[in-house]
Amino acid sequence: xxxxxxxxxxxxxxxxxxxxxxxxxxxxxxxxxxxxxxxxxxxxxxxxxxxxxxxxxxxxxxxxxxxxxxxxxxxxxxxxxxxxxxxxxxxxxxxxxxxxxxxxxxxxxxxxxxxxxxxxxxxxxxxxxxxxxxxxxxxxxxxxxxxxxxxxxxxxxxxxxxxxxxxxxxxxxxxxxxxxxxxxxxxxxxxxxxxxxxxxxxxxxxxxxxxxxxxxxxxxxxxxxxxxxxxxxxxxxxxxxxxxxxxxxxxxxxxxxxxxxxxxxxxxxxxxxxxxxxxxxxxxxxxxxxxxxxxxxxxxxxxxxxxxxxxxxxx
Amino acid sequence: xxxxxxxxxxxxxxxxxxxxxxxxxxxxxxxxxxxxxxxxxxxxxxxxxxxxxxxxxxxxxxxxxxxxxxxxxxxxxxxxxxxxxxxxxxxxxxxxxxxxxxxxxxxxxxxxxxxxxxxxxxxxxxxxxxxxxxxxxxxxxxxxxxxxxxxxxxxxxxxxxxxxxxxxxxxxxxxxxxxxxxxxxxxxxxxxxxxxxxxxxxxxxxxxxxxxxxxxxxxxxxxxxxxxxxxxxxxxxxxxxxxxxxxxxxxxxxxxxxxxxxxxxxxxxxxxxxxxxxxxxxxxxxxxxxxxxxxxxxxxxxxxxxxxxxxxxxxxxxxxxxxxxxxxxxxxxxxxxxxxxxxxxxxxxxxxxxxxxxxxxxxxxxxxxxxxxxxxxxxxxxxxxxxxxxxxxxxxxxxxxxxxxxxxxxxxxxxxxxxxxxxxxxxxxxxxxxxxxxxxxxxxxxxxxxxxxxxxxxxxxxxxxxxxxxxxxxxxxxxxxxxxxxxxxxxxxxxxxxxxxxxxxxxxxxxxxxxxxxxxxxxxxxxxxxxxxxxxxxx
Numbered sequence: 001x002x003x004x005x006x007x008x009x010x011x012x013x014x015x016x017x018x019x020x021x022x023x024x025x026x027x028x029x030x031x032x033x034x035x036x037x038x039x040x041x042x043x044x045x046x047x048x049x050x051x052x053x054x055x056x057x058x059x060x061x062x063x064x065x066x067x068x069x070x071x072x073x074x075x076x077x078x079x080x081x082x083x084x085x086x087x088x089x090x091x092x093x094x095x096x097x098x099x100x101x102x103x104x105x106x107x108x109x110x111x112x113x114x115x116x117x118x119x120x121x122x123x124x125x126x127x128x129x130x131x132x133x134x135x136x137x138x139x140x141x142x143x144x145x146x147x148x149x150x151x152x153x154x155x156x157x158x159x160x161x162x163x164x165x166x167x168x169x170x171x172x173x174x175x176x177x178x179x180x181x182x183x184x185x186x187x188x189x190x191x192x193x194x195x196x197x198x199x200x201x202x203x204x205x206x207x208x209x210x211x212x213x214x215x216x217x218x219x220x221x222x223x224x225x226x227x228x229x230x231x232x233x234x235x236x237x238x239x240x241x242x243x244x245x246x247x248x249x250x251x252x253x254x255x256x257x258x259x260x261x262x263x264x265x266x267x268x269x270x271x272x273x274x275x276x277x278x279x280x281x282x283x284x285x286x287x288x289x290x291x292x293x294x295x296x297x298x299x300x301x302x303x304x305x306x307x308x309x310x311x312x313x314x315x
Numbered sequence: 316x317x318x319x320x321x322x323x324x325x326x327x328x329x330x331x332x333x334x335x336x337x338x339x340x341x342x343x344x345x346x347x348x349x350x351x352x353x354x355x356x357x358x359x360x361x362x363x364x365x366x367x368x369x370x371x372x373x374x375x376x377x378x379x380x381x382x383x384x385x386x387x388x389x390x391x392x393x394x395x396x397x398x399x400x401x402x403x404x405x406x407x408x409x410x411x412x413x414x415x416x417x418x419x420x421x422x423x424x425x426x427x428x429x430x431x432x433x434x435x436x437x438x439x440x441x442x443x444x445x446x447x448x449x450x451x452x453x454x455x456x457x458x459x460x461x462x463x464x465x466x467x468x469x470x471x472x473x474x475x476x477x478x479x480x481x482x483x484x485x486x487x488x489x490x491x492x493x494x495x496x497x498x499x500x501x502x503x504x505x506x507x508x509x510x511x512x513x514x515x516x517x518x519x520x521x522x523x524x525x526x527x528x529x530x531x532x533x534x535x536x537x538x539x540x541x542x543x544x545x546x547x548x549x550x551x552x553x554x555x556x557x558x559x560x561x562x563x564x565x566x567x568x569x570x571x572x573x574x575x576x577x578x579x580x581x582x583x584x585x586x587x588x589x590x591x592x593x594x595x596x597x598x599x600x601x602x603x604x605x606x607x608x609x610x611x612x613x614x615x616x617x618x619x620x621x622x623x624x625x626x627x628x629x630x631x632x633x634x635x636x637x638x639x640x641x642x643x644x645x646x647x648x649x650x651x652x653x654x655x656x657x658x659x660x661x662x663x664x665x666x667x668x669x670x671x672x673x674x675x676x677x678x679x680x681x682x683x684x685x686x687x688x689x690x691x692x693x694x695x696x697x698x699x700x701x702x703x704x705x706x707x708x709x710x711x712x713x714x715x716x717x718x719x720x721x722x723x724x725x726x727x728x729x730x731x732x733x734x735x736x737x738x739x740x741x742x743x744x745x746x747x748x749x750x751x752x753x754x755x756x757x758x759x760x761x762x763x764x765x766x767x768x769x770x771x772x773x774x775x776x777x778x779x780x781x782x783x784x785x786x787x788x789x790x791x792x793x794x795x796x797x798x799x800x801x802x803x804x805x806x807x808x809x810x811x812x813x814x815x816x817x818x819x820x821x822x823x824x825x826x827x828x829x830x831x832x833x834x835x836x837x838x839x840x841x842x843x844x845x846x847x848x849x850x851x852x853x854x
Contacts, residue, residue, distance in 0.1 A: 017695050021766065024693070028686040035657060035682050039675055042660035043667060048597070054662040061658060062602050062651075069650045073643040073689070080693030081636055088632050103472070137468040138562060140627060140702060144768025147699040151628045153563070154467060155556030158629050171777060175702040175770045177461045179472055180388045183773035284557070 010145045010191070011164045017147040020080055091127035091161050096300075098210070098293040099132040101139040101152045104181040106172065109293055113213060114204040118187030120172060122164065123197035129161040131258055131296075135289050140176035143189055149175050155266075157259045164191045214298025217291055221283065235280070236273045242300045247274040261296050332735070332832040347432035348835060350733075353418035355439050359446065360406050360414065367401035368798060370394045375757075375791040378784045381776050391774040392459035393475065399462025404484050405446060407718055408576060411583035412529075413442075413494055415725045416522045418733060420498060422826035422833065423516050425507025425842040430500035438493035445487030452479035461772060463573075464539075466554035466565040470546040478548055481540045488533045488540075491579075495529030498522055507825070509844035516824055516848045517600060520607050521586025524614040528575045528582070531618070536572035539565060563628055570621035578617045580714055581681070582610060584721020585652060588674045591724050592656055594822040595671035596663030599849035602655040609648035609655075616645040626697045635694050642692035649685050653678060668820075669743030673724035676751045680716025684709060687762065704783075705765025708758045716754055723750065723801070730805065731815030735831040738808035742800070749797035756790030823850050 009015055045052060097120060100107040108116040122128045132141060132152045141160060142149035145168075150160040174185035192200060218224050226235035241256045249272040254260055263270055265287060268280035287295065333350040336342070343351055374394050377386050386394070421429050429435050452458055458480040460469040469477050502515070502523045515523075542565070545551040552558030554565050593600050600606060622630060622638030656678050665671070687709040690696045700706060727747075731737055764783035769776060776784070818827040829838050 017699055020693060021690070021696055021699075024686075024690050024696070028683075028689075031686060032679075032682055035653060036679055038657050039660065039678065042657070042663070043665050043675075046596070046660060046663045046665050048664040048666045054664075057601055057658045057661040059602075061654070062605055065654050066605070066647075066651055069654075070647050073646055073650075076689060076693065077640055077643040080695055081639060084632075084636075084694045137472050138465060142702070142768070142770060144699070147695075149627050149698060149702070153556075153629055156629065171768060173768070173770050177392075177463075177465070177468070177772045179468060180392060180459065182392070183388070183770075183775045186777075 010166045010168070010170065011147075011162055013162065014145065014147040016083055020083060024076070090159060091129060091163065094127040094129035094161060095123065096129050096131050096297075097122065098297070099130050099141060099152070100135060100289040100293065101132065101141070101174070101185075102135040103137065103179050104174070104185040106141070106174075106185070106187055107290070109210060109290075110201065110204075111210060111297070112201055113210045114201060118172070118185075119190060120187070121190045121192060121197065121200055123194045124164045124167055124191050126194065127161060127163045129159055131157060131159060131293075133157050133262075133289055133292070137178050138176050139174050139178050139185065142173040142175035143170065144173065145170035145189070151176055157262055167191045167193055167196070210294050210297035211301035212298075214294035214296070214301075217287075217295055218298055221286065221295075223295075226280070234276065236276055238299055239302045242302070246271075248272060249274045249276070258296055261299055262292060265292065265295065330830055331834040332830065333835055334832050336835050345436070347428070347436055349421050349429045349432065349435055350418050350833065350837075352435050352439055353414050353416075354733075355436075356409060356413040356417060356442070359439075359442065360409055363401050363405040363446070364798075367398050367406060368795065370398040370401070372791060372795055374398065375788040377774070378776075379781075379788050381778045381781050381784075383775055386774070388774050389459060392461075392772070393457035395772060396458050396461050397453060400449065400458070400480060400484065402714075403462055403576070404487050405449065407580040407714055408491060409442065409487075409494075410580070410718065410722050411587065411725060412498070412522055412525055412579075413438075413490075415518075415587065415722075415729060416498060416525075416583060417494075419729060419826050420519055420522050421501060421505060422829070422837050423519050423824050424502065424505060424510050425825045425838070425844060426501065426505035427836040427838075428505075429497050430504050431497050434493050434497050438490040438497070441493065442487055442490035445483045445485070445490065448479050448483030448486060452476040452483060455479065463569060464543055464565075465569075466543065466546070466562045467556070470543055470554055478544055481543050485537055485540045485544075488537050491529045491533045495526035495533075498526040499530070502526075507842045507844055511844075513603075514844055514847050516586075517589035517603070517606055517610070518583075518586035520610050521582045521589075524610045525579050525582045528579050528614050528617065532572045532575040532579070535568055536576075539568035539572070542568075563625070563630070566625055566628055567621065570624045571618070574621040574624065575614075575617045577710070577713060578613055580718040581721070582614065584677060584718045584724075585610065587721045587725040587728070588656060588677050590822075590824065591670045591674040591728050592659050593849040593851060594728070594820050595668055595674075596660050596665050597851040598659055598663040599847070599851060600655065601658040601661075602651075603847070603849075605651055606655055609652050612648045613645060616641065616648075620645050623692055623697070624701075626694055627701055639692050639694050643689065646685060646688060646692070649681075653682050653685070667744070668727075669738075669740055669747050670724045670728035670820075672744055672747035673720050673727060673750075676747065676754075677717055677720040677724060680712050680720060680751075680754065684712030684716055687712065700765050702770055703765035704761040704769045704771055707771050708761035708765060711758050711761075716758070720750070723747070726801070726805075728820070729826075730808070731819045732826060732831045732833070734809055734812075735815050736808045736812030737815050737819060738804050738812055742804040746797055746800040746804070749793060749800065753790050753793030753795075753797050757787050757794050758790070760784075760786045760790075823848065 096111055098109045106118050108120050133156065134152045134154045136154060139152040140149050141152055146162050146164065148160055148162060150158050152158060168191055170189040172187040172189045174182060178185065225231060226233040227238050244256050245253055246256050247253055266282060266284040268282055269278050272278045333348050346352065377383055377391060455476045458475040458477055460473045460477060464481065502519060542553045546553045546555065552560050554560045554562045556562060589600050589606065620638060620642045622634055623642045626635050691706065691709060727743055760783040764780050769780045815831045817830055825842055
């Protein structure tokens with residue numbers, strides 16, 4: 001493998017990060033060079049036994065370098081921050097790959113239900129989003145070739161997204177110290193062309209999609225008893241809920257993203273939809289992270305369906 | 316040791332020094348003399364410096380091979396945790412303040428002692444109790460949480476003596492607080508007549524700024540460690556998300572202390588460098604007022620930047636931007652200090668004695684450490700390099716290249732005052748240059764390795780990083796030699812060194828106006844100050 005992953009140009013964002021890095025490095029070399037040079041020149045020229053004319057350094061320097069430093073630093077801040085702002089929003093229509101971290105492995109589920117351990121296959125030229133959570137301590141998913149990492153927290157969902165440009169096999173590392181075998185919690189990011197990725201997905205044997213598995217859980221756990229189309233219990237309609245704005249009984253308006261859905265399953269009392277009673281039991285301890293991935297995939301798949309919300313409506 | 320003084324001061328039969336006023340163990344262990352307390356501290360932290368150094372030497376040795384050679388994962392993790400905990404809390408945080416601060420700050424303001432001499436010796440006992448907990452944790456098998464104690468790893472998952480280690484740091488924190496209170500009171504109350512605030516040497520200002528940070532930040536560390544103990548030992552749900560806790564809360568509390576702690580380490584070194592540069596350039600420090608303002612603003616703004624340790628923790632992007640901005644702001648006064656030190660040399664009469672070489676190492680290495688701090692303050696770069704060797708290299712440039720160089724500059728500058736003896740200057744200069752060389756070879760490659768993607772705290776690592784690691788380990792060997800060297804020539808000088816006299820460097824500080832080693836209450840008369848510090852051009 002190329003020891004200088006620096007220049008592998010795996011994604012446009014990685015190239016942008018490299019550019020900032022190189023510019024800062026060049027600036028630093030100049031400043032360090034000037035400081036070292038001055039230390040050297042002054043030490044020689046103003047050595048104690050050198051009969052050279054000596055003046056005091058003019059005070060005016062202070063009034064020049066103080067604002068100069070300030071504005072230089074402000075500029076670097078603006079430049080780096082402006083670069084970051086573009087990456088604030090999640091990509092639209094991303095391919096969502098779910099990642100569950102645990103001591104000391106990465107469990108990965110592709111959108112079509114294919115499972116991987118310590119390996120993420122993903123297509124290039126496609127916005128890919130990693131939806132991540134941890135079963136135990138804090139981990140951090142680090143993809144050095146793409147110049148990105150994100151901590152992975154227990155009981156919380158965090159995201160990492162990228163659009164890669166160059167196929168290849170790259171490091172996947174845990175960057176947050178997570179216990180004894182931290183340095184062995186590593187794997188591979190396999191970036192493939194879209195046709196290759198499609199072929200790879202199919203070749204992974206018949207497997208039911210995540211959403212389909214989630215639908216099965218939705219029934220077996222009893223969710224459908226209240227939230228299903230034929231239920232007589234007064235419970236919110238879940239069709240198309242993903243990504244929608246939800247009005248809560250305490251006046252807040254939140255977007256129903258993965259984190260919201262997850263919280264609603266594990267801590268239903270924490271966010272009650274306006275107009276409903278807090279009567280749903282918590283599924284904490286019942287629904288593991290693997291099952292959670294499936295349930296959420298199922299709920300997301302409901303976005304397009306309009307047929308089942310007829311009877312789920314409020315009465 | 317005292318016959319050194321006899322040679323120089325024939326009029327005195329047996330000059331009183333703080334060293335010969337009593338030889339019994341209890342005269343040391345029950346002393347209230349700030350100078351003896353400083354010596355007690357110096358012996359303790361030197362012990363810990365070499366323990367912490369031994370631990371990391373094993374780590375660096377192990378990293379020569381990408382698959383490890385002699386340690387298990389468990390042992391490796393415990394060694395780097397030990398290195399971190401000991402170096403941060405039992406060497407760097409107390410290093411300059413409790414030794415040179417204790418010994419010299421009262422003398423530099425013309426005082427007989429600190430404001431609360433008994434609190435001073437008590438702070439050392441507290442430190443020792445903390446140290447005993449830590450040594451217990453070490454003997455009982457160690458800890459593998461990293462010095463950062465991140466939850467829920469530390470509270471729910473880690474094996475090892477987390478509670479003992481946390482207790483050690485908790486207790487040692489009170490010694491910091493006691494020292495901080497003592498120094499602040501001393502600077503306010505004990506100054507000699509005429510020692511106005513604008514006449515305080517910059518070392519005194521730096522100790523003052525450090526003390527403020529100590530008493531404001533350390534209680535937060537105490538709280539967060541207490542919460543770790545409460546959760547781990549008593550099962551109180553604080554950070555465990557399964558019980559409604561928040562693991563990120565710990566990181567906020569921890570960095571609220573641990574970022575200012577960086578300034579606890581480096582501000583005193585800045586003070587030392589100012590003293591040494593002025594003396595060996597025979598010039599007043601350029602821009603005294605700007606230097607004081609910089610010290611104080613670093614101390615204050617340093618409290619507002621902790622979130623830059625958490626850019627990838629799941630903290631909001633808005634918070635990331637704010638902390639990024641503030642981190643750039645806190646870099647401005649540091650940069651100004653570098654400019655002022657450099658300008659101090661301009662037009663001076665420079666001699667490159669050992670303390671000066673260490674001070675100049677400080678400037679160079681601190682500049683590199685500071686500039687790489689700008690990389691880390693930039694969010695997009697930090698996302699890539701945080702938790703890699705880039706960060707390791709950055710903070711070692713600040714804490715070792717900066718704080719430890721400052722410590723060695725102080726050691727060589729004030730050694731004649733403290734012991735009354737001169738050390739062999741050539742050996743010391745060789746030591747200073749070896750330290751610089753070893754440091755660069757050890758830590759420069761870590762920047763490249765980090766940007767290439769090598770995570771920190773990795774026992775086994777991808778083979779592509781081996782070349783960097785081998786170079787770094789070679790550097791560590793040089794560095795180890797350079798740190799052992801003073802142990803020999805300084806010990807040698809205690810017996811065979813030339814007597815130093817009052818003022819071997821011809822320096823202007825008040826501490827040089829008394830005998831070396833100084834007598835019990837420092838001066839034989841009450842000093843009156845009539846001029847600004849660093850009056851070198853008129854001497």
